[in-house]
Amino acid sequence: MPNLVLLASADPAFNLLAARWQMALTLGTHIILAVFGIGMPVLLLAAEWRYLRTGDEIWKALAHRWSHVFAVLFAVGAISGTVLSFELGLLWPEFMRQFGPVIGFAFAMEGFAFFLEAIFVGIYLYGWNRLSKWTHWWCGVPIAISGAASAWFVVTVSSWMSTPRGFRLVDGHAVDIDPLAALLNPSTGPQTVHMLVAAYIVAGFMVAAVYARSLLIDGKCEYSRRAMALGLTMGAVMMPVQFVVGDWAAQSVAQVQPIKLAALEGQFQTQARAPLRIGGLPDAETRTTPYAIEIPGMLSWLGYRDVNAVVKGLDDFPPQDTPPVATVHIAFQIMVGLGVYLLLLSIYAGWFVVRRRRLPEGRWFLKLLVLAGPLSIVALEAGWVVTEVGRQPYLVHGVARTADMVTQAPYVGWLLLATVIIYGAIGAGTIAVLRLLARRELPENARGS
Amino acid sequence: MAPESILLVVVFAALTIYALLGGADFGAGVWEVNTALQASPKERKLLYSAIGPVWEANHVWLIFVLVVTFGAFPMAFAAICQALWLPLLLALGGIVFRGAGYALRSYSSDDRRQQFAWDVVFAVGSTAAPFFLGASVGALASGKLMLTDDGRFDGNFLTGWLSPMAVFSGFFVVVMCTFLAAVFLAREASNLADEELTRIWRQRAIATGIWKGLLSLAGVVYVASDAPQLWDGFRQRSWPLVAGAMAAGFLSLDSLVRERFRIAVGAAAAAVTAVIWGWAVAQYPLLVPPSITVEDAKAPANILWLLIATIALGSLLLVPALGYLFYLFKSGGRER
Numbered sequence: 001m002p003n004l005v006l007l008a009s010a011d012p013a014f015n016l017l018a019a020r021w022q023m024a025l026t027l028g029t030h031i032i033l034a035v036f037g038i039g040m041p042v043l044l045l046a047a048e049w050r051y052l053r054t055g056d057e058i059w060k061a062l063a064h065r066w067s068h069v070f071a072v073l074f075a076v077g078a079i080s081g082t083v084l085s086f087e088l089g090l091l092w093p094e095f096m097r098q099f100g101p102v103i104g105f106a107f108a109m110e111g112f113a114f115f116l117e118a119i120f121v122g123i124y125l126y127g128w129n130r131l132s133k134w135t136h137w138w139c140g141v142p143i144a145i146s147g148a149a150s151a152w153f154v155v156t157v158s159s160w161m162s163t164p165r166g167f168r169l170v171d172g173h174a175v176d177i178d179p180l181a182a183l184l185n186p187s188t189g190p191q192t193v194h195m196l197v198a199a200y201i202v203a204g205f206m207v208a209a210v211y212a213r214s215l216l217i218d219g220k221c222e223y224s225r226r227a228m229a230l231g232l233t234m235g236a237v238m239m240p241v242q243f244v245v246g247d248w249a250a251q252s253v254a255q256v257q258p259i260k261l262a263a264l265e266g267q268f269q270t271q272a273r274a275p276l277r278i279g280g281l282p283d284a285e286t287r288t289t290p291y292a293i294e295i296p297g298m299l300s301w302l303g304y305r306d307v308n309a310v311v312k313g314l315d316d317f318p319p320q321d322t323p324p325v326a327t328v329h330i331a332f333q334i335m336v337g338l339g340v341y342l343l344l345l346s347i348y349a350g351w352f353v354v355r356r357r358r359l360p361e362g363r364w365f366l367k368l369l370v371l372a373g374p375l376s377i378v379a380l381e382a383g384w385v386v387t388e389v390g391r392q393p394y395l396v397h398g399v400a401r402t403a404d405m406v407t408q409a410p411y412v413g414w415l416l417l418a419t420v421i422i423y424g425a426i427g428a429g430t431i432a433v434l435r436l437l438a439r440r441e442l443p444e445n446a447r448g449s
Numbered sequence: 450m451a452p453e454s455i456l457l458v459v460v461f462a463a464l465t466i467y468a469l470l471g472g473a474d475f476g477a478g479v480w481e482v483n484t485a486l487q488a489s490p491k492e493r494k495l496l497y498s499a500i501g502p503v504w505e506a507n508h509v510w511l512i513f514v515l516v517v518t519f520g521a522f523p524m525a526f527a528a529i530c531q532a533l534w535l536p537l538l539l540a541l542g543g544i545v546f547r548g549a550g551y552a553l554r555s556y557s558s559d560d561r562r563q564q565f566a567w568d569v570v571f572a573v574g575s576t577a578a579p580f581f582l583g584a585s586v587g588a589l590a591s592g593k594l595m596l597t598d599d600g601r602f603d604g605n606f607l608t609g610w611l612s613p614m615a616v617f618s619g620f621f622v623v624v625m626c627t628f629l630a631a632v633f634l635a636r637e638a639s640n641l642a643d644e645e646l647t648r649i650w651r652q653r654a655i656a657t658g659i660w661k662g663l664l665s666l667a668g669v670v671y672v673a674s675d676a677p678q679l680w681d682g683f684r685q686r687s688w689p690l691v692a693g694a695m696a697a698g699f700l701s702l703d704s705l706v707r708e709r710f711r712i713a714v715g716a717a718a719a720a721v722t723a724v725i726w727g728w729a730v731a732q733y734p735l736l737v738p739p740s741i742t743v744e745d746a747k748a749p750a751n752i753l754w755l756l757i758a759t760i761a762l763g764s765l766l767l768v769p770a771l772g773y774l775f776y777l778f779k780s781g782g783r784e785r
Contacts, residue, residue: 068556075552078505079545085515086541089530096519097527097600101748104520105755111509111516112763118505119770123777126502130777142770177749409534409606422542426549429567433556 016403018412019091022419026083028381029423033077035380038151038196039203040070041144043230048137058223061443064128068437071125076430095395095405098174102167103160105179106153113150117143148196155195158387159187163256164396186256190249197242198383202376204235205342209373212366223442229359232369236346243343254303260390262314263323264332265299274299274311279333282325287315289329323392331385338379345372452753453743456521459760460514461729465722467510469629474500474507476630478547478575479623486568495646499637502778504551506771520756525736525746528600533585536610540581546574579626580619587618590728591676592738600741614675621664625721628657632701632717636710651705658702665698678738682731690727694720
């Protein structure tokens with residue numbers, strides 16, 4: 001922890017560190033709220049649709065109560081999103097000055113999507129008694145669509161930062177700008193899809209985890225059973241999809257960001273028939289990754305579909321361009337490892353449904369599912385660390401170094417400290433309110449048997 | 450019309466709508482401070498039910514202003530962010546607190562003490578945000594920010610924004626929000642045919658209206674003494690707008706006295722609009738005084754046209770949706 005003298009310092013190196021942690025904290029918080037903003041509307045619509053089709057009050061109670069949960073998360077997410085839109089300029093003014101025209105279009109589109117979302121959130125949340133039932137349902141659809149769209153546009157900016165296209169830099173000014181080429185850069189496809197699928201997985205497994213816990217306490221509650229079924233269905237259906245998308249993303253990284261591939265695999269030496277390393281601790285001193293289980297040729301195959309393909313190692317890149325290898329590699333191991341856990345759980349659930357025509361409700365399965373919720377968030381954060389830390393020391397890869405883009409304003413350390421405290425308080429308040437919502441009595445007619 | 454001019458109009462139009470709608474939402478929180486958080490439950494219910502459905506949509510106008518500004522005028526955006534680093538951060542803090550306070554209050558328990566805690570957070574945040582946003586605008590308009598011609602900040606990051614004009618503008622914007630909220634709520638209460646609340650909000654609207662009129666006169670003195678460049682612009686170009694703002698202000702007070710609330714709302718909105726556009730016109734072609742013009746700060750033409758096309762197409766979706774939202778909740782319609 002930085003001491004007080006450092007906090008108040010205007011030392012550029014410390015400013016950079018503080019600004020990066022500030023972004024990590026605020027983005028890392030927002031990403032959790034954002035995935036609920038993308039995934040929850042789908043679950044809400046599914047529950048309400050079931051109600052409209054069957055007239056079953058349990059489904060209505062579910063949709064109605066989830067809409068309150070969504071309201072809280074959306075409102076807090078709108079705040080953390082606003083913080084980010086300010087921070088781009090406040091912390092990285094040089095980045096905005098040089099590249100604002102290149103990525104401004106993506107942010108403008110994101111702004112529109114968020115606008116539509118906010119409008120329909122107002123209509124949907126306050127419209128339960130004002131609109132006809134089906135009109136109300138249809139007013140929820142734009143929320144789901146624009147939530148996904150705004151995520152898509154934001155992630156295009158992240159992918160552009162990894163594989164920047166659509167401009168030339170002349171004396172610190174972007175010229176010959178082609179905003180569509182920037183938007184549709186080589187990483188856009190795999191990164192945006194990977195993120196969106198992750199959002200549905202995390203929202204699904206978190207919801208499933210909450211109600212799996214309720215079922216462990218009261219196994220007969222029909223309300224919890226259905227809630228868990230909806231969440232688990234979304235998460236488990238998306239999980240195999242994510243492995244296909246992840247593979248696509250890995251091949252894309254191999255082709256357009258070879259240095260990131262080397263970092264996330266702890267590959268120091270250039271090598272034909274490169275192994276896939278499971279676990280391991282990259283050591284930048286000895287330029288090796290010991291303690292890993294190695295599967296020969298597997299990395300070459302995953303990256304290039306050829307066991308004998310040459311994988312470029314970190315030593316073939318200038319040392320001043322290398323990302324922090326250990327962080328990136330470990331984060332990648334965590335993401336993939338937890339992904340496998342979620343996949344196995346999904347496959348088991350799917351197999352159970354096929355054989356028994358119902359979802360598994362055994363105590364062990366429920367316990368593993370309770371664990372899956374928070375672990376899916378850990379996987380999400382780890383994946384995000386892989387992308388963003390793997391791009392360091394550049395902010396715009398190969399073009400602009402993070403250190404050159406940071407604000408010259410002093411006291412960023414104090415800002416970080418204040419943000420930690422404020423986010424902590426709001427986080428605690430949000431969790432308290434969500435727990436309160438969960439404890440509310442169910443309406444009489446929605447208790448079920 | 451040059452693309453940068455179109456986008457400049459778009460930015461100021463969005464800023465105006467934000468000042469009116471978002472400003473009224475801020476004002477609702479300022480009233481919590483003004484009434485020392487002693488508002489009756491009935492009063493609060495009106496306040497929160499008035500802003501509930503449109504709350505998020507009103508807030509997005511700010512995001513819209515931000516993203517269009519940095520897409521279209523990146524250099525100005527970077528300069529503003531550097532020079533106004535502290536007041537913008539403080540405004541952001543206010544926005545965070547009032548947003549959190551509002552959201553968590555709406556869904557927290559009925560426990561009085563918990564509610565009160567969130568009310569305080571909401572009220573303080575709602576007052577701080579417009580104060581520091583106003584101060585930022587004042588600091589910008591004063592023309593005293595130490596910016597180089599290529600938009601780099603050369604002054605003190607902590608105190609460089611402070612000037613009499615900035616502090617005055619902070620107070621002016623808070624009072625403006627307070628006034629808007631009172632006028633809007635008077636109309637809502639009268640739509641609900643609630644005589645007691647109508648009387649309360651009408652009185653408050655008149656009182657803050659008079660207060661705002663006096664502050665506006667003081668504002669003329671501040672501009673004349675503290676921002677000579679802006680003052681020239683006011684004298685040469687935007688005096689009709691200033692006159693219009695005053696006329697609209699009087700009309701809105703008069704309509705409040707006569708209990709014609711729809712006209713009062715319209716006139717109050719017109720007064721605020723005229724103030725913002727008066728500032729814009731007086732400052733043109735400067736975007737960030739003292740030296741950055743629209744011409745200096747604009748993005749390449751193809752980007753500007755793309756933004757315009759995006760906004761035009763986006764509006765096809767957005768305008769009907771917004772219209773529907775306001776039709777549902779602001780046209781005086783009742784629950785089924």
